Amino acid sequence: MELPPTALVLMGLLLAAWTFGAVWMVVGSLQRRRAARAARKTVRRLTRLIDDAPAVPLLVKPDGKIEGPDRLAAWLGLPKLPGFISELDSTDGGITTEDLAELREAVRRTQKTAAPFSMVVTAKRSTRSLAVRGQLADPAIATGGAALVWWFDFSESQGELSRLREETARARNDFAALVGLIEAAPMPMWFRGPEMDLRLVNSAYVAAVGAEDATKVVEQQIELVETVDGLTAAQVAGQAHSRDMPVERIVQATLGSQRRTLRVADLPLGEEGVAGYAFDIEEMEEQGRAFRAFRAAQRSMLDQLSVGVAQFDETRRLAFANQPFQRIFGLPGTVLVDPPDFDRFLDKARDNGRLPEVRDFPAWRAELSGWFTEDAPVEDAWTLSDGTHLRVVGQPMPDGGLVLVAEDRSEQLALSATRDTLLRTRTATFDSLFESLAVFAPDGRMQLWNRSFPAVWGISDDALDEHPHVDKLLDRIANRLARPAQRKAIGEVVRAATLDRQERGGRVVLSDGRTLEFAGVPLPDGNGLLTVMDVTDSTKAEEALRERATALEEADAVKTRFLANMSYEFRTPLTSIGGFAELLQSGVAGELSPQGKEYIAAIIASVERLSQQIESVLDLTQSEAGLLPIATEDVDLLSFTTGVVRAREEAIEAKNITLDLHGDKSAGQVSADRRQLGRAIGNLLDNAIAATPEGGRILVALTRRKSGARIVVSDNGEGMKPSELARALDGYRLPGADGSEGKRGLGLPLARQLIEAHGGRLEIQSEKGQGTTATVLLP
Structure with missing residues (x-):
């Protein structure tokens, strides 16, 4: 049977729906199965998670x-x-x-x-x-x-918690101790936060800034360090924090009422901030300045020494060398700019010829380098090629350095050789002297003597080999003295020379009749010199001279009495002759013939001349004997000299002589005997007039000096030779211009005596054919 299409369509749809439902049920079943399986896995996983x-x-x-x-x-x-x-x-x-x-x-x-x-x-x-x-x-x-x-x-967490509690408690205790330590610290300390503001300061900081307490310091942000080079303390701390590096600097700050030098350090503490502290280094700075001043003074002093001193540091580099050291070793003046080490110094000194010649120089240099490690100073003697002798001392230093001292002993060795020569010369000189010499020490012990000393006292040479004491020496010579008690006088002389530093002397007579004269002389070295001389012959000669002096004194007394008598005996007859001749000339005995008048005039002239000669001789004799009377008074030099010149006006005009008198009131006054000074200057004028030819010239000049006056009498006469001038000053006869024997010249000797009696001086200069100049110097 055929179904209609509609039924077929419906059956197809039904079948399709049934198929879709079956598929959907199968798919849903599979999904539920998978969900159940996933749920079981989730339960097991959660259970496992809970268990774990x-x-x-x-x-x-x-x-x-x-x-x-x-x-x-x-x-x-x-x-x-x-x-x-x-x-x-x-x-x-x-x-x-x-x-x-x-x-x-x-x-x-x-x-x-x-x-x-x-x-x-x-x-x-x-x-x-x-x-x-x-x-x-x-x-x-x-x-x-x-x-x-x-x-x-949480057993492990509890243990960890307990440990953390313990660590926290320990950290809290440590922090408290640290805070206490910071608070008790003698130096200012502080802490800055991330913003570089002060968070914590100790009591030393508070005392340094003069605040009431730490709270005030933090609230007012009182800084200890002032602004330096435009940077505050907080800015410097900020630089240390930003660089994460400590910053240390030396600044000046006021602590209390004193200006001090501080070493300030800022230490970054990560993100927490910056800690800081300040050390007071004022005393260190003062010690540093004192040390630098001492070192400069020491080096300046070392430069003034004659001994060379150099210092090598622990690296064996030359740190200092004074000027004598540089001269001794021929180092340049810039040696301290680029200081050499010890080996290079020896090389330079060797190149300059200032080291001794050695066979193996490297070995010798290594030996000298060993001085740095010696335990005691090392001394050596160096003889250079030019004859210089050096005494070198190496003094090791505790820091590993070396002080090298070089002393030039060439002069000392030369002086030592000279001293030995002088000692030998002194010994030879002592032995060759005529005097007897002995040197005694301050303790009285005999040190040195010559060969004549034991001989003059009559003792053996062996007795002096033991350098006896002065008392033992006196005991040996006491029995050789005429008076043994005189030994005490010799001992006193020795003690005065050695202990009292006084020079004394004396004389003793020996038992054999000899006379010894002794003297004690203090020596510069503290010893005393005893000189002894045999004066027996000189004593006898002295006695003879003493007797002769007595005789001369008696003869001088006789001469004085003779001059007193002669002054009367000469002048009385001469006065009588002149008086009678004047009576005859006046006609008392009657009118005389012209020839008789000539005789009488000649007698009167001769009497006057003889009177002058007698008076000159007596004055000269009295002056030489010191018996010439001088009655001083103030004399105006210009008027006085003018009067002396005018008294000889006739003699000057008779020879047509030109006389120039130079002087004024500035010549002043002198203290003199008017009569005796007039005679002295008059004699000089008389000699000038006599020596000046007709038409000649005489100059008399008066001048004032600081210590007195000066009178110059000069002529242009014939002058005299030196021998003639000497004879004229002695009063001998001088030959005339025609070769005949001249007059006995007493004028110059008398003038010199009279001027010297006034405390002055007469100077005469004469040249043959040029004239004579006499200069009188009066006080």
Whole structure:
């Protein structure tokens, strides 16, 4: 039977719907199967997660029943988890009764109020620490108001926590100690925060800035260090913080009321801030300045020494050398600019010829380098090629350096050789002297003597070999003295020369009749010299001279009496002759013939001339004998000299002589005997007039000096030779111009005597054919 198309369509649709439903059911079944399998995996995974979780859940129902994994029973030390919460307190394990009571109370409160809780319990017979946190269970987990309690095993965390607590307590104690230490520190210390503001200061900082307390310092941000080069202390600390490097500097700051030098350090502490401290180095700076001044003064002093001094540092490099050291070794003046080491110094000195010649120089140089490590000073003598002798001393220093001292002893050795020569010369001189010499020390012991000393006293040479004391020496010579008591006088002379440093002398007579004269002379070295001389012959000659002097004194007295008598005996007859001749000339005895008048005139002229000669002879004799009377008075030199010149006006005009008198009132006055000085100057004028030819010239000049006056009488006559001038001053006869014997010249000797009697001096200069100049110097 054929179905209609509509039925076919419907059957096809039905079949298609049935097929689709079957497929849909199969697909849905497969999906549900996969979902179930995924759910089981999720349950197993969550169960595994719960088993491996650090927390274990415990569900507590309102009736006290509990549900939880066996892992919690293992934590509590139970073989299995009990059915009720009250059974967690077991004798074999569980928790303590107190912890259980607190837990039950907390669970009951949570079940009623839904308030969570937390607590810590400790399992019995175990060191395990358990943290308990409870809350109301979600209805999806349990209905009826059950509580979900989570158990956490934080035994390791508790140990770590205990350790952290201990470390925290220790850190707190350390921090307190550190703060106390910083507070008690004598130096200012501070701490700055990240913004470089002061957070903490100690009491030394507060005292340094003069604040009330640390709080005021922090509040007012009082800085200890002032602004330097435009940077404040906070800015410098900021630089140290930004660079993460410590900054240290030396600045001036005011501490209290004093200006001090500080060494300031800023130490960055990471992100926390910057710590700082300040050291007061004012005393160190003062010591440094004092040390530098001392070193400069020491080196300046060393430059003034004649000994060469050089210092090598611990690296064996030349650190200092004074000027004598540089001269001795021929070093340049720039040696301290580029200082050489010890070996190079020796090489330079060798090149300059200032080291001794040695066969193996490297070995010798190595030996000298060993001076740096010696324990004691080393001394050596160097003889250079030019004959210089050096005494070299190496002084090792504690820091490993070396001080080298070089002394030029060439002059000392030369002086030593000269001294030895002088000593030998002195000994030879002593032995060759005629006098007897002996040198005594201040203690009275005999030091040195010559060969004549024991001979003059009559003692043996062996007696002096032991250098006897002066008292023992006097004991030996006492029996050779005419008066033994005189030994004391010799001892006093020696003591005065050695101890009192006085020069004394004396004379003794020996028992054999000889006379010895001795004297003690202090020597510069503290010793005393005793000189002894045999004056027997001179004593006899002295006695003879003394007798002759006595005779001369008696003869001088006779001469004085003779001059006194002759002054009367000569002048009385001559006066009588002149008086009678004047009476005859006046006509008392009658008129005389012309020839008689000529005779009388000649007699009168001769009497006057003889009177002058007698008076000159007597004055000259009295002057030589010191008997010439001088009555001084103030004499005006110009008027006085003018009067002397005018008294000889006739003689000057008779020979047509030109006389120039130079002088004025500035010549002043002199203290003199007017008569005697007039005779002296008159004699000089008379000699000038006599020596000047007709038409000649005479100069008389008066001048004033600081110490007196000067009178010059000069003529242009014939003059005299030196021998003639000497004879004229002695009063001998001088030959005339025609060769005949001249007059006895007493004028010059008398003038010299009269001028010297006034304390003056007569100087005469004469040249043959040029004239004569006489200069009178008066005080």
